[in-house]
Amino acid sequence: MMTFISDIEKEIGDEFLEKGYVIKDVIDRSYLDKIRSEIFFITNNKKSINDKEVSEYLNFVHKTISSDNLNNFRIDIFNNLNDRPWLRSNYYNSAKSFLDLIVGNELCMQRRVNLSIQMPNDKSSLLALHSDVWSGDSPFEVVAWIPLVDCYDTKSMYIMNSNYSKEFYSSFSDYSNMSTDEIFEKIKDNVTWIKIKYGQVLIFDQSIPHGNVVNNTKETRWSMNCRFKSVFSPYGDKKLGDFFDPISLKAATKMGMGYVEPKIEK
Numbered sequence: 162m163m164t165f166i167s168d169i170e171k172e173i174g175d176e177f178l179e180k181g182y183v184i185k186d187v188i189d190r191s192y193l194d195k196i197r198s199e200i201f202f203i204t205n206n207k208k209s210i211n212d213k214e215v216s217e218y219l220n221f222v223h224k225t226i227s228s229d230n231l232n233n234f235r236i237d238i239f240n241n242l243n244d245r246p247w248l249r250s251n252y253y254n255s256a257k258s259f260l261d262l263i264v265g266n267e268l269c270m271q272r273r274v275n276l277s278i279q280m281p282n283d284k285s286s287l288l289a290l291h292s293d294v295w296s297g298d299s300p301f302e303v304v305a306w307i308p309l310v311d312c313y314d315t316k317s318m319y320i321m322n323s324n325y326s327k328e329f330y331s332s333f334s335d336y337s338n339m340s341t342d343e344i345f346e347k348i349k350d351n352v353t354w355i356k357i358k359y360g361q362v363l364i365f366d367q368s369i370p371h372g373n374v375v376n377n378t379k380e381t382r383w384s385m386n387c388r389f390k391s392v393f394s395p396y397g398d399k400k401l402g403d404f405f406d407p408i409s410l411k412a413a414t415k416m417g418m419g420y421v422e423p424k425i426e427k
């Protein structure tokens with residue numbers, strides 16, 4: 162297939178297709194710093210002194226919040242954050258350079274940005290092995306997953322190795338009588354645990370099986386995730402205007418949408 166894409170676009174595109182994900186340093190961390198500081202403000206009712214204070218608070222929030230209160234705590238922050246008119250643009254701008262290269266420049270974005278908080282040893286917020294496409298997402302969607310703290314080992318998430326995922330898909334019926342936990346036991350040597358620092362973004366192919374397990378580290382994971390797709394690629398259950406909003410329509414698209422057929426009197 163002949164293409165005329167730039168070297169940088171080819172490089173990141175090939176990496177994404179080969180691994181099923183890319184991890185990149187955000188170009189401008191101030192977008193993320195604002196989100197983190199806002200979380201500190203929402204939860205502590207005061208401004209943070211510095212970045213270190215925010216990191217310490219987030220990583221060790223399990224010392225101040227019990228796991229029984231975790232979900233209400235998370236939902237309260239999620240609602241507060243999503244009420245901020247700048248949240249989605251900050252989130253998008255953190256990953257924009259890479260989304261433009263991987264997904265396109267006329268994008269739609271999920272209307273609410275999700276927030277995950279996974280405390281050490283907490284079993285209430287686990288996502289067993291799954292592909293989002295199996296539950297109705299379009300295979301044309303990507304997820305931009307952004308950690309608010311450094312994530313590693315079980316504090317992070319895992320993604321099945323891309324080549325193994327193709328084998329897994331082709332022998333899917335072999336797993337039909339197994340629970341997701343049993344499947345995970347079988348495939349666990351063929352996943353990559355995502356090692357990612359605050360200030361980086363993970364963009365991944367959500368059709369590749371992924372998930373998490375109980376966080377066995379001493380720190381709490383905070384991460385956000387949001388779906389992006391090309392406005393013009395096929396939709397799954399999540400529709401434009403309902404789950405997704407267009408965020409970067411070009412003039413020619415608006416021109417086409419505004420075109421009205423000439424009126425012919427009969």
Ligand SMILES: [Fe+2]
Nearest residue numbers: 291292293367
């Ligand atoms: Fe998922």
